[in-house]
Amino acid sequence: MRHGRIRSILFLSALTAAALAAAPATAQTPYDGLWSVTIVTKAGSCEPSKRSTLTVTDGKVSAAGADVTGSIGREGLVRVSIGGAYANGQLSGNAGSGKWNGASAGVPCSGRWEASRQ
Secondary structure, eight states: OOHHHHHHHHHHHHHHHHHHHHSOOOOOOOTTTTEEEEEEEESSSOSSEEEEEEEEEEEEEOOTTOOOEEOOTTTTTEEEEETTTTEEEETTTTTEEEEEEEEEETTTEEEEEEEEEE
């Protein structure tokens, strides 16, 4: 009887391991999804404000038709480059904010950004 139980346990363990190996890996982070971001210029001659939709997938930031690279850490730390401008800040739950800096026609500009999950 004891050997039968051991074989059953080994079989169930092997079956569980096979099922887990076959399951698709989803490396989602807490901030994955669509985000509406508003950028406001506080200093310089950059566009006064702009709204964009960014996508976060596995903690990586992207946007359709835009030169965007960066990441969102598991704790919500934001580090992004958008067309030569740089932004950092913090997301928490479904919202976040931070600062950015860049240039327009060689003139430095900077400001704040706010984001909300869509």
